[in-house]
Amino acid sequence: MSELLQFLVSGVTVGAIYAAIALGFTLIYNASGVVNFAQGEFVVIGGMTAAALIGAGVPVWIAAPLAVIAGMLVGVALYRLAIRPAREAPLVSLIIITIGASIFLRGAMQAVFDKQIHRYDGFSGDAPLRVGGATILPQSLWIIGGSIAVFAFLAWFLNRTRAGRGIRATASNRMAAALVGINTGRAMNLSFALSAAIGALAGVLATPVTFTSYDVGVLMALKGFSATMLGGVGSPLGALAGGLLIGLIEAMTAGYISSDYKDASAFVVILLVLFLRPQGLFGARITERV
Amino acid sequence: MTRQAVAAGVSALALLTAAPALAEIKIGASLAVTGPAAFLGDPEAKTLEMLVEELNANGGINGEEVELIVYDDGADPNKARTFATRLIEEDEVVAVIGGSSTGATMAMAPLFADYEIPFISLAGAVVIIDPVQEFVFKTPHTDRMACEKIFADITSRGMTKVGLISGTDGFGASMREQCLDVAEASGVEIVADESYGGSDSDMTPQLTNIAATEGIEAVVNPGFGQGPAVVTRNYAQLGIELPFYQSHGVASDEFIKLAGDAANGLRLPATPLLIPDQLAEDDPQRQPVQDYIAAYEAAHGEKPSTFGGYAYDAFHLLVNAIERADSTDPVEIRDALEATEGHAGVTGVYSFTPEDHMGLDLSAFRILEIKDGGWTPVEE
Numbered sequence: 033m034s035e036l037l038q039f040l041v042s043g044v045t046v047g048a049i050y051a052a053i054a055l056g057f058t059l060i061y062n063a064s065g066v067v068n069f070a071q072g073e074f075v076v077i078g079g080m081t082a083a084a085l086i087g088a089g090v091p092v093w094i095a096a097p098l099a100v101i102a103g104m105l106v107g108v109a110l111y112r113l114a115i116r117p118a119r120e121a122p123l124v125s126l127i128i129i130t131i132g133a134s135i136f137l138r139g140a141m142q143a144v145f146d147k148q149i150h151r152y153d154g155f156s157g158d159a160p161l162r163v164g165g166a167t168i169l170p171q172s173l174w175i176i177g178g179s180i181a182v183f184a185f186l187a188w189f190l191n192r193t194r195a196g197r198g199i200r201a202t203a204s205n206r207m208a209a210a211l212v213g214i215n216t217g218r219a220m221n222l223s224f225a226l227s228a229a230i231g232a233l234a235g236v237l238a239t240p241v242t243f244t245s246y247d248v249g250v251l252m253a254l255k256g257f258s259a260t261m262l263g264g265v266g267s268p269l270g271a272l273a274g275g276l277l278i279g280l281i282e283a284m285t286a287g288y289i290s291s292d293y294k295d296a297s298a299f300v301v302i303l304l305v306l307f308l309r310p311q312g313l314f315g316a317r318i319t320e321r322v
Numbered sequence: 323m324t325r326q327a328v329a330a331g332v333s334a335l336a337l338l339t340a341a342p343a344l345a346e347i348k349i350g351a352s353l354a355v356t357g358p359a360a361f362l363g364d365p366e367a368k369t370l371e372m373l374v375e376e377l378n379a380n381g382g383i384n385g386e387e388v389e390l391i392v393y394d395d396g397a398d399p400n401k402a403r404t405f406a407t408r409l410i411e412e413d414e415v416v417a418v419i420g421g422s423s424t425g426a427t428m429a430m431a432p433l434f435a436d437y438e439i440p441f442i443s444l445a446g447a448v449v450i451i452d453p454v455q456e457f458v459f460k461t462p463h464t465d466r467m468a469c470e471k472i473f474a475d476i477t478s479r480g481m482t483k484v485g486l487i488s489g490t491d492g493f494g495a496s497m498r499e500q501c502l503d504v505a506e507a508s509g510v511e512i513v514a515d516e517s518y519g520g521s522d523s524d525m526t527p528q529l530t531n532i533a534a535t536e537g538i539e540a541v542v543n544p545g546f547g548q549g550p551a552v553v554t555r556n557y558a559q560l561g562i563e564l565p566f567y568q569s570h571g572v573a574s575d576e577f578i579k580l581a582g583d584a585a586n587g588l589r590l591p592a593t594p595l596l597i598p599d600q601l602a603e604d605d606p607q608r609q610p611v612q613d614y615i616a617a618y619e620a621a622h623g624e625k626p627s628t629f630g631g632y633a634y635d636a637f638h639l640l641v642n643a644i645e646r647a648d649s650t651d652p653v654e655i656r657d658a659l660e661a662t663e664g665h666a667g668v669t670g671v672y673s674f675t676p677e678d679h680m681g682l683d684l685s686a687f688r689i690l691e692i693k694d695g696g697w698t699p700v701e702e
Contacts (some may be wrong), residue, residue: 149360287531
């Protein structure tokens with residue numbers, strides 16, 4: 033029984049990290065239809081910046097927001113310098129641009145920071161908490177709380193605010209959105225800034241548990257992207273559920289079957305879901321008139 | 323100035339600089355200075371460059387200057403082979419050091435038999451020296467020896483039932499295989515065998531299973547990079563009390579920093595490079611270890627790594643062989659190298675024989691325990 037509880041705790045911890053990364057994908061996708069392959073790099077920028085600042089003696093409650101702002105600035109720069117000049121290009125080209133940007137950012141981080149692995153102490157210490165027969169790190173609660181907060185914010189922002197609705201309108205049809213008076217450029221700008229900030233926040237929260245180094249972004253993005261696909265691209269609820277689900281599947285497989293099949297079983301579930309519901313668990317069915 | 327004049331000037335200059343070079347002893351190296359294995363190649367290259375400078379400042383080998391030619395193969399076997407060919411054919415070196423990775427080493431190795439040039443590899447795998455190739459030597463110990471050393475320590479503490487939790491990366495997978503292979507001969511039984519991916523962030527399910535295995539007495543974690551630090555933290559998080567062993571792959575101060583207090587009490591096999599001040603006065607490795615650390619810190623302002631130590635030993639073994647051969651004929655250097663006996667380096671004490679081109683025994687590894695965030699040698 034305590035074993036099951038430990039597997040659950042592990043699954044939720046890892047799942048919350050995947051969810052936090054997956055949530056970052058949603059906004060840019062919602063605004064532009066672009067799957068941003070540089071999302072993992074935002075996660076690393078958040079973690080590395082926080083690690084560098086904390087290493088330099090800055091208290092964590094200052095370093096963490098600064099790291100998120102740093103991520104946001106890089107997100108805006110990515111949009112202004114790479115995406116906007118190519119805004120007339122087809123979607124595939126824009127996605128390829130984000131792949132290029134991720135390679136560039138990885139190289140830049142090697143130069144700006146270093147090639148070492150970094151970590152800093154958990155926000156509430158590193159002494160594990162006992163829950164029933166299982167143990168959980170206080171930082172895991174921060175990650176879970178952070179993911180839920182970001183999810184709630186996104187759900188509110190996209191559905192209830194003018195700016196959020198503007199972003200969705202821009203995605204649905206940029207020309208029509210512009211015609212009814214939505215500043216589509218600003219909507220795109222905003223979505224990149226927020227996506228990057230969410231990614232950086234995920235990095236800041238996860239680094240005490242996962243560690244970070246300049247090159248972990250690709251793998252993080254891969255897991256986060258899987259979670260996004262499973263939950264349904266563009267849906268904040270889907271990102272949250274998809275992340276947690278993948279984390280739980282991995283933990284249960286590692287615990288009850290074999291750790292060798294951990295990754296495989298997660299991907300089998302993703303494939304099955306995509307066969308049966310191509311739009312993902314919570315994605316809206318997209319109908320296109322041809 | 324006309325183009326001809328420039329050309330003439332350049333060739334005149336080339337002649338001038340080339341003339342004294344004739345008397346030089348050329349040593350080649352192909353290392354992964356950049357790329358995925360840069361953490362190996364970078365300290366290796368820095369070490370070699372530092373040693374050549376030092377050697378030439380002290381009059382070179384038997385009065386002749388040494389020239390070092392380093393190429394960066396980025397751990398790419400194809401490039402390594404190309405560079406090895408260039409070193410032999412164009413640069414006309416008398417010996418080659420290198421191959422930071424096993425892949426690069428194995429790609430180069432056949433060339434040295436063809437051209438009869440001695441080659442000292444800095445890569446870990448057993449296949450480099452087993453079967454023995456006449457012109458191929460290596461300085462690092464193998465992961466097989468690390469397993470034997472760990473198991474010897476486990477059995478000396480009266481335990482036999484061991485659980486493995488291995489990374490699926492190249493290092494972890496290879497060491498896991500070697501550990502499974504030598505377990506029986508070492509008198510231990512592997513009762514649990516779990517794995518994790520290199521970027522995984524939580525290994526508590528695997529560790530929960532290992533801790534729940536009946537009769538288990540100790541846990542070994544073959545792995546590299548951040549994985550072992552996560553495993554160590556999870557181990558402490560779950561409050562597992564069993565003796566815990568890491569591999570030589572994480573033998574660095576960096577690891578203690580990442581794993582934090584959770585690392586206290588764990589043991590691992592490592593080279594004496596980590597405990598320069600705790601080596602006995604009469605320890606043959608005390609002098610080279612302290613020399614290397616002092617020189618490296620002076621030259622680069624940071625502590626040398628275990629990997630740089632492999633290059634340090636390779637270079638000294640080679641220089642020593644050239645001195646004894648009193649010749650720059652590659653075959654005579656090879657013969658002298660193979661006759662090396664009791665050469666104390668930073669990694670271990672080397673004695674090559676025609677059957678053994680690594681020349682180290684288990685005494686090259688020291689079992690260290692992490693106490694209060696520092697290394698303490700375990701009395702044997």
